[in-house]
Amino acid sequence: MSAPLGYDLIVQQLIPGYASLARLAVALLAASPLASRTGAGVLVAGCGTGAELVEARAQRPDWQLTAIDPSAEMLAAAQKRLGSEGIQWRQTTVEELQADACFAGALSVLVLQSLPDDGTKLAFLTALARSLEPGGQLVLVDLMAPERSPLQNQVDAAWLGFQRASGLEAEPRDLEPLTQGLHPIGEARLNALVNAAGFSDPARIFQALSYEGFLLQRRP
Structure with a gap:
């Protein structure tokens, strides 16, 4: 994914609650x-333009951060925003990183949704679990697949209304990486995948x- 001009503002206008x-x-x-x-190692998988890194540096400047993303454009944008102090930058995927039990924690925001459920999602989650200490x-x-509901049309309309009220004026081509070619799954499928990958049942936190959003823990 490339980093379009104003990417962070676009995401805030597109996704309710993203700013916090x-x-x-x-x-x-x-x-x-x-x-x-103190000094825990933390992985940011799919760091994008660095929103989670900015917060990590503000809240826990002692963390040893590793930021990875397959996109050179995204990494360049994040590096320009944050510099290099206290952050190890890698243009790679978590599967290619091959970091066994190296990290005390990890963050993955808006990454799994872009992966097809043909074994790719499971490989990503398994690599994340493997990278964490027990x-x-x-x-x-x-983004999750919505449950069947007679109110779903209203929810979809509300999402468009939220975007308009937020002043979203991005060009369609800038929204494509965020809205097209996604592979959301339901909660039952997510539970099956994370358990197969080596995590405990997810706890919804957002x-x-x-x-x-879910909090997962690698099983011992």
Whole structure:
């Protein structure tokens, strides 16, 4: 995914609650038993333009951060925003990183939704679990497939209304990486995947329309 001009503002106008989501994700991880340790190693998988990194640096400047993203454009935008102090930058995927039990915690925001459910989602989650110390926690946030409801049309209309009220004026081509070619799954499927990957059952910690966040813990 490239980093369009004004990417962070576009995401805030597109996704309800996004402006405070990075702050919440970092606070949750900082309260976990392992990542609460001074100097804990934390992985930001799919760091994008660095929203979670900004919050991590503000809340836990002692963390040893590793930021990965397959997009050179996204990494360049994040590096320009944050510099290099205290952050190890890698243009790679978590599967290619091959970091076994290296991290006390991890953050993955709006990444799983872009992966097809043909084994790719499971490979991503398995690699994340493998990268964590036993007991390490992951904050996972993604677009989820909505449950069947007679009110779903109203929810969809409300999402468009939220975007208009937020002043979203992005060009369609700038929205494509965020709205097209996505592969959301339902909660039952997510439970099956995270358990197969080596995590405990997910605990929901955030929901705004069809965007949901979960706290997961690697099993011992």
